[in-house]
Amino acid sequence: MGFFVLMWAFFHKLGSPRWFYEISGKWLPWLSLLALSCLILGAVWGLAFAPPDFKQGNSYRIIFIHVPAAAVSMACYMVMAFAAAIHLIWKMKLADVVMRSCAPIGAALTLIALFTGSIWGKPTWGTWWVWDARITSVLILFFLYLGVLALYEAFENAESASKASAVLSLVGCVNVPIIYWSVEWWYSLHQPATIKLTEESTIHPDMLYPLLVMLCGFYAFFVVALLLFSRSEILYRERKTKWVKALAAA
Amino acid sequence: MHPVRKQRLIVVLLIVAGSAIAVALAAYALRSNINLFYPPSDIAAGKAPVGKNMRAGGMVLEGSVKRDPDSLRVDFIVTDYSANVPVTYVGILPDLFDEGQGVVASGQLNEQGVFIATEVLAKHDENYMPPEVQSALDAAQQNGDKAAAPLN
Structure with a gap:
């Protein structure tokens, strides 16, 4: 019971952009350190020390960028859709800020996933691009992010802009499970999942561990980027308040 | 609330x-339309259109690849282990193309039931392992050690 009271108090505090700005400033250095160390460790481990694959040789190493970018791009969308729901229901200012901040990060990560996948596809499959269910649904994810960004800019009134973007985010969240299961529901060129939650992963541990470190690094990087975007958005939106003016004067 | x-x-x-x-x-x-290709059993059952552009996908049957020594022509059989489709292709195959590997071929099915491919793509599976592990698995299999199953 005490936990729920604490969570509720935390939820209410989140309603204050100023409180969020101050607390996130304290988290940032630690999260940045975590992200940076995981990304460096994972990249060096994966690219230089992990063994080559028995069929693909060294070209499989793009997995260390491609898979984390793709996984976080979908997680980012769920965060954005969740923030959209909170914004629509509770009209929480911070939720709107988070939703707005997720869109450019998610768009960048999706683009990285598409780009690295294409580079890998040429030597492995023999083509840069194919309109299979997985690749097409990830392309739709990319356009959804761009759509959310565009809708924000399409309205003069900030209130209507965030409402419209929130509805689009919610509608688009249907796409995320489609991306995840597309390789099982339909015949596709893209292979099914290698890292499985319910059964043993079909990747050798020497390759899996650096991949998990990279995944951790990408998630940490996402949180860092989200905090940085949110903080600058908060400063912009609250630019007329006393505390931001005091911060700028200091 | x-x-x-x-x-x-x-x-x-x-x-x-x-x-x-x-x-x-x-x-x-x-x-x-969301399915990228037809599996051999659908093609054998007549579900795939004849004389229209489409894709066929499955595994390359072991021992079925015949390369023409004078040209880039390759003949092989795509199977899902319940039905077979013969494929003819003239061109360069992707590096991962091999017997027992997944492929997706695009082209047309002719009246004789032969798939005339204009493009052949290799379908990679979800298994990743170092070469030493694979050779150890092969050696174990040759010794008749069935207990050493592959990673999946």
Whole structure:
């Protein structure tokens, strides 16, 4: 019971952009350190020390960028859709800020996933691009992010802009499970999942561990980027308040 | 919960449910187009169009690859281990193309039931392992040690 009271108090505090700005400033250095160390460790481990694959040789190493970018791009969308729901229901200012901040990060990560996948596809499959269910649904994810960004800019009134973007985010969240299961529901060129939650992963541990470190690094990087975007958005939106003016004067 | 917020929560859930149903219906209606290729058993059952551009996918049957010594022509059989489709292709195959590997070929099925491919793509599976592990597995298999199953 005490936990729920604490969570509720935390939820209410989140309603204050100023409180969020101050607390996130304290988290940032630690999260940045975590992200940076995981990304460096994972990249060096994966690219230089992990063994080559028995069929693909060294070209499989793009997995260390491609898979984390793709996984976080979908997680980012769920965060954005969740923030959209909170914004629509509770009209929480911070939720709107988070939703707005997720869109450019998610768009960048999706683009990285598409780009690295294409580079890998040429030597492995023999083509840069194919309109299979997985690749097409990830392309739709990319356009959804761009759509959310565009809708924000399409309205003069900030209130209507965030409402419209929130509805689009919610509608688009249907796409995320489609991306995840597309390789099982339909015949596709893209292979099914290698890292499985319910059964043993079909990747050798020497390759899996650096991949998990990279995944951790990408998630940490996402949180860092989200905090940085949110903080600058908060400063912009609250630019007329006393505390931001005091911060700028200091 | 405040009644206004409760109402908004219901609206949010309706938006998600409504779009999910719409997408599910669209995907159901387009299901044959969302599939990238036809498996050999669908082709054998006559579900695939003859003389139209489409894709066939499956595994390359072991021992079925015949390379023409004078040209880039390759003949092989695509199988899903319940039906077979013979494929003819003239061109360069991707590096991963091999017997027992997945492929997706695009082209046309002719009247004789032979698939004339204009492009052959290799379908990679979800297994990743170092070469030493694979050779150890092969050696174990040759020794008749069935206990050493592959990673999956």
